Amino acid sequence: MAKKAKKQTSRGRKQDRARVAGGQRHEVSYESKKTGRSAASVKKAVKKVGNSRKRVEKRVEKRLER
Numbered sequence: 001m002a003k004k005a006k007k008q009t010s011r012g013r014k015q016d017r018a019r020v021a022g023g024q025r026h027e028v029s030y031e032s033k034k035t036g037r038s039a040a041s042v043k044k045a046v047k048k049v050g051n052s053r054k055r056v057e058k059r060v061e062k063r064l065e066r
Contacts, residue, residue: 020056022046035060 021027022043031053032039037060045059 018053019051020046020053022051031056031060037063 020031020042025039028039028042028046031042035042035057041063042056042060045056045063049055049059
């Protein structure tokens with residue numbers, strides 16, 4: 001008899017939402033609309049600070065203050 005499949009968790013989705021994929025146009029455009037900055041500035045922020053959504057948003061907001 002085969003093992004019963006486990007119920008899927010939302011762990012993977014939570015981890016995915018915590019990241020910004022700089023190479024995926026839809027994620028960059030979402031973040032740029034959300035922050036009011038250009039897609040190029042969001043991509044630059046991803047390259048500079050990594051793909052953590054919190055750090056990218058913080059970086060983009062700092063650039064707004066200048």
